Amino acid sequence: MIEPLDLSTFLTVRDLERAARPQLSPSTLGYFLSGADSQTTLRANRRAFRKWAIDYRILVDVGRIDTRTRLLGREVASPILVAPMAYHCLAHPEGELASSRGAAKSSTGYVTSTVATMPLERIATEFDAAKAVDAGPSAPRWFQLYVNKDRGITRSLIERADAAGYQALVVTVDVPIMGRRLRDVRNAFTLPPGMVAANLTDVAQGGKEAYHHAYATGRHDSSLTWRDIETFRTMTRMPILLKGVVRGDDALRAIDAGASGVVVSNHGGRQLDSAIASLDALPRVLEAVASRQSAGFEVIVDGGIRWGTDIFKALALGARAVMVGRPILWGLTLAGEAGVARVLQILRGELTSAMALAGCPDIASITRDMLVRA
Numbered sequence: 001m002i003e004p005l006d007l008s009t010f011l012t013v014r015d016l017e018r019a020a021r022p023q024l025s026p027s028t029l030g031y032f033l034s035g036a037d038s039q040t041t042l043r044a045n046r047r048a049f050r051k052w053a054i055d056y057r058i059l060v061d062v063g064r065i066d067t068r069t070r071l072l073g074r075e076v077a078s079p080i081l082v083a084p085m086a087y088h089c090l091a092h093p094e095g096e097l098a099s100s101r102g103a104a105k106s107s108t109g110y111v112t113s114t115v116a117t118m119p120l121e122r123i124a125t126e127f128d129a130a131k132a133v134d135a136g137p138s139a140p141r142w143f144q145l146y147v148n149k150d151r152g153i154t155r156s157l158i159e160r161a162d163a164a165g166y167q168a169l170v171v172t173v174d175v176p177i178m179g180r181r182l183r184d185v186r187n188a189f190t191l192p193p194g195m196v197a198a199n200l201t202d203v204a205q206g207g208k209e210a211y212h213h214a215y216a217t218g219r220h221d222s223s224l225t226w227r228d229i230e231t232f233r234t235m236t237r238m239p240i241l242l243k244g245v246v247r248g249d250d251a252l253r254a255i256d257a258g259a260s261g262v263v264v265s266n267h268g269g270r271q272l273d274s275a276i277a278s279l280d281a282l283p284r285v286l287e288a289v290a291s292r293q294s295a296g297f298e299v300i301v302d303g304g305i306r307w308g309t310d311i312f313k314a315l316a317l318g319a320r321a322v323m324v325g326r327p328i329l330w331g332l333t334l335a336g337e338a339g340v341a342r343v344l345q346i347l348r349g350e351l352t353s354a355m356a357l358a359g360c361p362d363i364a365s366i367t368r369d370m371l372v373r374a
């Protein structure tokens with residue numbers, strides 16, 4: 001009999017990654033890990049965090065640490081969200097059902113990808129049923145949209161997300177075309193037989209298609225522009241966030257187009273290689289948004305978050321919240337729901353420790369002056 005995994009022996013996200021890697025096929029591991037081309041941006045995302053040091057405060061009462069904050073007008077338990085990622089069934093047979101339960105039980109927000117391997121309605125139900133029932137604030141769940149060439153399909157996805165009670169629509173805008181991930185090309189990466197992008201089955205013929213390739217080359221709309229964002233705005237009551245913004249002027253256009261926020265992101269280094277690191281892009285996006293005094297406009301950041309101190313730094317620079325990508329997949333691979341919960345527990349625990357050690361008992365006290373150049 002195989003001994004059940006003792007997740008408490010994994011102390012860091014890196015521990016989980018090290019254990020998860022050998023469990024995955026080379027093709028899946030390559031898909032999860034890869035950045036585009038030379039992977040310069042993938043590395044830059046991590047390096048950007050090392051450029052900052054925490055200028056900690058002493059003799060502050062940190063007997064009680066409060067990680068609560070507000071997101072899109074609602075109180076949330078922590079400033080951490082699970083980033084939208086495709087194909088969770090590659091990591092675990094229960095796929096997004098397991099990852100969404102792991103997030104919900106950790107009172108952590110969850111973003112369902114358009115290319116999930118489970119139906120968005122089932123993910124929603126699973127998340128809601130698993131939500132922690134203690135008195136704390138409940139975690140949000142959002143839907144990430146990839147825009148299909150067939151706008152009828154896009155409309156139907158938005159309507160389904162609305163009907164399933166998703167609380168925001170995250171439109172990903174950094175994939176006009178797919179970035180070239182060399183390992184995926186060399187491995188001819190595709191989904192194994194029987195695994196499908198469950199929300200797009202109506203577009204794929206016969207269920208046997210090589211979904212990843214078919215989707216990436218045949219379905220994805222490269223003609224998306226600002227006008228489409230304004231159109232989506234009229235199609236749903238959900239607030240819209242644009243994911244993949246790195247420029248201040250684009251953030252201002254997002255406000256003009258009716259968006260409620262942006263995710264400063266370069267897609268985990270998987271799209272434009274040599275793109276600016278997301279943490280480096282954050283200050284100028286915040287500066288631009290501040291110049292417009294758009295009260296309530298949310299700026300979230302993702303890319304390379306592996307430690308609680310990374311979250312602390314992102315918040316100190318002014319982000320409202322962070323999204324965590326690949327670490328979730330390592331937890332999911334190792335132990336499904338419990339593995340995802342462990343990753344989130346580690347990150348939140350590290351954030352809490354960093355806050356205590358830095359003299360910041362609550363999120364509002366993590367201010368810009370807490371950082372200096374390393």
Ligand SMILES: Cc1cc2nc3c(=O)[nH]c(=O)nc-3n(C[C@H](O)[C@H](O)[C@H](O)COP(=O)(O)O)c2cc1C
Nearest residue numbers: 032083084085086113172267268303304324325326
């Ligand atoms: C395997 C994988 C699949 C992804 N799929 C999506 C997706 O379907 N939609 C999307 O908006 N972003 C997708 N992303 C990007 C993530 O949402 C996020 O921006 C990125 O992973 C953050 O960087 P990190 O992995 O370093 O935390 C994907 C990333 C990975 C690693």
Ligand SMILES: CC(C)CC(=O)C(=O)O
Nearest residue numbers: 086115175178215216270
């Ligand atoms: C199907 C892809 C567009 C999913 C994705 O966003 C990614 O692999 O980075």
